[in-house]
Amino acid sequence: MAADPADAALALPQSSAQPDVAPRGRRLPIVPLGIIGTFVLMAILAPLLSPSSPYEQSLRNRLKPPVWDERGSWTHPLGTDRLGRDMLARIVYGSRVSLAAGVLTVLLASAVGAAVGLVAGYYGGRVDAVLMRITDATMSFPVILLALILAVTVGPSFFNVVVAIAVILWARYARVIRGEVLTLMELDFIAQARIAGAGPWRIITRHLAPNTLNTLVVLVTLQVGYVIIVEAALSFLGAGIPPPTPAWGSMIAEGRDFVTSAWWVSFLPGLAILLVVLAFNLIGDWLRDTLDPKLRQL
Amino acid sequence: MTLPVVDVRELRTHIVTRWGTIRAVDGVSFSVAEGETLGLVGESGSGKSMTCLSLVRLVPRPAARIIGGEVRLDGDDLLAKSEAEMQRIRGRRVAMVLQDPMSSLNPVFSVGMQLGEAVSMYHGLRGRALTERATALLAAVRIPSPAARLRAFPHQLSGGMRQRVVGAMAIAAPPRLLIADEPTTSLDVTIQAQYLGLLEELQERHRFAMIFVTHDLGIVARICDRVAVMYGGRIVEIGPVRRIFRAPVHPYTKALLDAIPRLGARRDRLTTIEGQPPDLVKLPAGCAFAARCAHVMERCRQEAPPETAVAPDHATRCWLNA
Numbered sequence: 001m002a003a004d005p006a007d008a009a010l011a012l013p014q015s016s017a018q019p020d021v022a023p024r025g026r027r028l029p030i031v032p033l034g035i036i037g038t039f040v041l042m043a044i045l046a047p048l049l050s051p052s053s054p055y056e057q058s059l060r061n062r063l064k065p066p067v068w069d070e071r072g073s074w075t076h077p078l079g080t081d082r083l084g085r086d087m088l089a090r091i092v093y094g095s096r097v098s099l100a101a102g103v104l105t106v107l108l109a110s111a112v113g114a115a116v117g118l119v120a121g122y123y124g125g126r127v128d129a130v131l132m133r134i135t136d137a138t139m140s141f142p143v144i145l146l147a148l149i150l151a152v153t154v155g156p157s158f159f160n161v162v163v164a165i166a167v168i169l170w171a172r173y174a175r176v177i178r179g180e181v182l183t184l185m186e187l188d189f190i191a192q193a194r195i196a197g198a199g200p201w202r203i204i205t206r207h208l209a210p211n212t213l214n215t216l217v218v219l220v221t222l223q224v225g226y227v228i229i230v231e232a233a234l235s236f237l238g239a240g241i242p243p244p245t246p247a248w249g250s251m252i253a254e255g256r257d258f259v260t261s262a263w264w265v266s267f268l269p270g271l272a273i274l275l276v277v278l279a280f281n282l283i284g285d286w287l288r289d290t291l292d293p294k295l296r297q298l
Numbered sequence: 299m300t301l302p303v304v305d306v307r308e309l310r311t312h313i314v315t316r317w318g319t320i321r322a323v324d325g326v327s328f329s330v331a332e333g334e335t336l337g338l339v340g341e342s343g344s345g346k347s348m349t350c351l352s353l354v355r356l357v358p359r360p361a362a363r364i365i366g367g368e369v370r371l372d373g374d375d376l377l378a379k380s381e382a383e384m385q386r387i388r389g390r391r392v393a394m395v396l397q398d399p400m401s402s403l404n405p406v407f408s409v410g411m412q413l414g415e416a417v418s419m420y421h422g423l424r425g426r427a428l429t430e431r432a433t434a435l436l437a438a439v440r441i442p443s444p445a446a447r448l449r450a451f452p453h454q455l456s457g458g459m460r461q462r463v464v465g466a467m468a469i470a471a472p473p474r475l476l477i478a479d480e481p482t483t484s485l486d487v488t489i490q491a492q493y494l495g496l497l498e499e500l501q502e503r504h505r506f507a508m509i510f511v512t513h514d515l516g517i518v519a520r521i522c523d524r525v526a527v528m529y530g531g532r533i534v535e536i537g538p539v540r541r542i543f544r545a546p547v548h549p550y551t552k553a554l555l556d557a558i559p560r561l562g563a564r565r566d567r568l569t570t571i572e573g574q575p576p577d578l579v580k581l582p583a584g585c586a587f588a589a590r591c592a593h594v595m596e597r598c599r600q601e602a603p604p605e606t607a608v609a610p611d612h613a614t615r616c617w618l619n620a
Contacts, residue, residue, distance in 0.1 A: 125360055188402035194356055195396075196416055196467060197389035206415070210406045 029286045032279035039276055043095040050089040054246045058084035063262040079264045081254060087264065090246040091272050097247040098276065101161055101231040102224040108166040110220050113173020114212065118204050120174065121181025132178065138171035143230055144237070151239035161240050165230055169223065176219060180212045214291040222284035225277035232273050248273050301373060302329035303474050303507035304353070309367035311345075311352045318579035322348040322362065324531035327605075330475070330507040330524075337518040337539070338511045339554070340528030341575055346511045349528070350477045353509075354392050355384050372474060390420050393468035397480040399461035403452035409436075409463050410448030416470045435466040438503075440496055458489035465496065472504040479511045494521050515558055519543060524611075527551050530576050530586030533605075537612030547614045549591045585617070593618060 042049060062084040067077045078087035120131040147164035154160055184190060184207075193207050234240035235249025243250060248269040255265025311323035323345045330336045338346045351357045352364050355376065369376040371391060379387065396402050404412055413432045417423055423431055429448070436444030439462040452460055461481060468476060478497065482490040498521055501508055510522055518525050519539060526536040527550065535548040546552045553571045573590035582588055588598040595617060603615045 188396045188398045189404045191356070192394070192396055192402045192464065192467070193404075195354060195388055195392075195394040197385050197387070197419065199385050206407075207404050211404070213406075 029282050032282040032286075035275050035279035036283065039095050039099060039272075039279075042092050043099050046092050046096055050086075050092040052086045052089050054085060054089040054093040055244055056085060060084065063258065063265070065262070066264050066268075078268055079262070081251070081265045082258065082262075087268055090251060091248070091269055094246040094248045094251060094269060094272065095276075097158065097235075097241050097245065098228050098231060098273070101158065101165075101241075102228040102280075105162045105165045105169065105227045105231075106220050106223050108162065109169035109223075110173050110216060112166070113170035113175075114177045114209070114216055116170065116174040117177025117179075118181055118208055118212070121178040121185065122200065122204055122208060124185075128178070131174070135171045135174045138168055139175075141168055143168045144233060144239075147230075147234045148237065148239045151234075156239055156242045158241055158245075161231055161234055164234075165227055169227070172223075173216070173219060176215060177212050180215050181208050184208055184211055218284060218288040218291060221280060221287055225280035225284070228273065228277055228280070302331045303372060304509075305329040305368070305370040306349075306353070307368040307370075309349065309352055309369060310365040311348055311357055311362060312365050313348075313358075313362040315361065315579070320578040321531050321581060322578065323352055324581075325367075326528075326531075326533055328526050328533060328536060330509060332474075332507055333501060333505045334524065335501065335508040335510055335522045337522035337525040338509055338528060339513055339515065339518055339525060341513065343575060343578060344528040345531040346528055347479055348531075350394070350479055350509060350511060353475075353477065354388055354394065355379075355381075356388075389416065389473070390471045391473055392475045392477065393471065393473035394477040394479065395461070395464050395468050395481040397483050399457045399464060399484060402464050403460055405452050407451075408448065409450050409452065409455070413448070413463065413467055413470070416467045420471045435470055436463070438469065438500070439463070439466045440492075441466070458485055458493065461485060461493060462496065465493075465500070469500055469504060469506075473506055475507045475509070476501070477509045477511070480513075482517065483512070483514075490517075497521065515543075515554065527554065530578065530581055532586065532615060534587065534616070535614040537609070541609065541612050547608050547612075547619055548587075548616045549593050549618070550587045551614075553592075585615070 058080070061076065061080050062082055064073070064076050064080040064084075065071050066079040066087070067074055069079075076086050076088070078091065080086055081090070116131055116135065120128040120135075143165055146168060147161060150160045150164045190203060190207055193203050198206070231240055232247070232249030232252070235247040236253045238250070238253070240249055241247040251269040252266045255262065255267075255269075259266055306329065307327050309323055309326045310321070313320040313322050326345070326349055328336060338349065340346050348357065348362070351362075353369055353376070355364065357364060364377060367377065371387070376384070376387065403409070407415075410429070410432055413435060414428050417431050417435070418428055421431065432448055433444045436447055441447050441459060441462050447455075447459075452463075455463065465481075476497075481497075482493050485493060494517065497508070497510075500506075510517070512518060522539050524537060525539050525542050526533045527542070527548065528534065529550050535542065535546065535551045542551060543555065546555055550571075553569075556569045557571060559568055571590055576582070576586050576589065582599060584597070584599045584601050585591070585603055588594050591598065597617050601617075603617045605613050605615050606619050607613045608619055
């Protein structure tokens with residue numbers, strides 16, 4: 001057959017009659033899904049999977065390198081931190097915090113934000129003006145600052161991290177959903193529903209909400225990664241999940257004094273964050289391309 | 299004479315804008331009897347659609363407001379009803395078909411779910427009875443293999459099919475009054491003819507009164523019994539279709555009819571109406587058509603002409619006939 005690449009290129013138009021590759025954007029993002037799947041399994045099965053307790057200290061075994069280093073051993077495949085705790089166990093348990101924070105926060109924020117957006121877009125006028133000014137004000141408040149204030153006044157906790165991020169994050173959903181609702185309101189089927197005798201509740205729940213679902217799903221997926229980063233940043237600053245609970249952000253912070261001598265303490269949790277966030281973003285992009293090509297700018 | 303299904307008296311709807319108040323509907327009166335079709339014609343902005351929305355009290359608030367008048371549906375004054383009562387009247391007693399079939403169905407639900415929603419809302423049916431009723435409605439609007447179409451989503455249907463589904467939803471109750479706001483404007487001519495035939499057939503069966511908004515005089519001639527010509531928020535001439543087409547009285551109606559191109563007429567250019575449609579914010583004190591009228595008199599600019607009968611059931615607003 002054609003060994004010359006030029007021949008193969010020329011032959012393409014004919015073979016395109018039966019494409020063996022789905023159009024771009026439709027292909028299932030297998031690698032990102034695999035990464036998320038692995039981390040989710042890890043989080044659920046943490047007690048079964050992790051080789052040892054993430055809290056057990058052993059000062060004699062502190063700062064052991066990972067197994068591929070010549071000084072490493074299989075007792076601690078990814079090495080240990082400065083208190084001699086097993087890195088693999090801490091990363092596995094840390095996925096619980098990151099994923100739970102990411103998912104919970106985004107669900108909370110999207111529920112509130114979508115509700116506000118639907119109401120503002122549907123009623124318009126003064127209701128819309130008031131709700132959107134509140135939204136603008138919320139968006140102008142830095143998440144990290146609010147979380148720091150909460151951490152200092154109420155004390156750092158998982159719950160406070162979720163609340164602090166959600167209290168700011170809903171605004172973005174409100175904006176996007178309101179925009180979506182405004183375009184929907186112009187369409188005849190909303191007018192038709194009203195003429196058919198549907199009340200506000202019915203129109204919002206049956207006609208507007210289902211039509212914004214695509215946008216919401218895309219936004220939620222894209223935001224999970226963002227929330228994981230914010231949570232890690234808060235934990236890094238000490239305003240997030242309090243020690244000794246393993247969280248990726250605080251693990252990076254703990255390792256920053258030894259970056260030159262024991263790089264793995266900071267690097268490995270950082271890598272975990274990178275992989276999860278990247279995977280969520282790729283899935284989000286894919287969802288956006290498949291469900292809602294209008295949303296390119298998000 | 300029997301009581302008309304709808305009786306509209308001196309209806310006024312104003313829209314408040316930054317540039318001033320638009321008198322979109324300015325004292326409109328008409329009535330439509332059972333089984334009768336009234337055509338509502340006029341150029342864009344003459345108040346046709348606003349009149350229809352006022353009948354079901356769905357004018358775009360808060361800018362638009364129904365200022366006064368009476369809308370009686372089988373004797374009940376709709377303008378005096380509460381919003382909750384209106385919700386029960388809409389769809390059940392007054393239904394409406396809008397212009398754009400492409401967007402008049404909810405894209406995320408199947409035809410069956412949307413039609414079913416209307417049927418269950420009006421008749422409280424469930425399960426099998428609901429499906430049967432929905433199928434029967436699709437069959438009534440001449441949709442082939444209706445049972446299978448219930449599972450179809452709007453994007454799988456053509457514009458004509460979708461408009462039929464909208465029609466099926468409109469007659470689900472069935473209503474006493476059907477308002478059709480340019481339902482065939484975006485359909486091509488053959489589908490348009492079929493749809494008009496369908497509306498006539500449905501009207502024959504259910505005997506509802508119909509208000510048909512259009513700016514196509516050909517459609518008026520085809521399906522309407524009477525026609526009301528609107529200009530600047532007022533009805534300038536109303537009467538039986540035959541009379542209006544044969545012996546129009548108002549200069550605007552005459553001009554409209556002259557502007558229809560005719561086959562075989564030897565003319566190089568189409569006849570048009572000189573001038574611009576009136577600025578609705580600054581309507582003149584007198585007749586709104588005065589600035590474009592060929593027979594304008596001094597009085598036309600000063601005083602608005604009253605409605606005068608030129609024959610039983612044929613009235614106009616023009617000083618020439620007053």
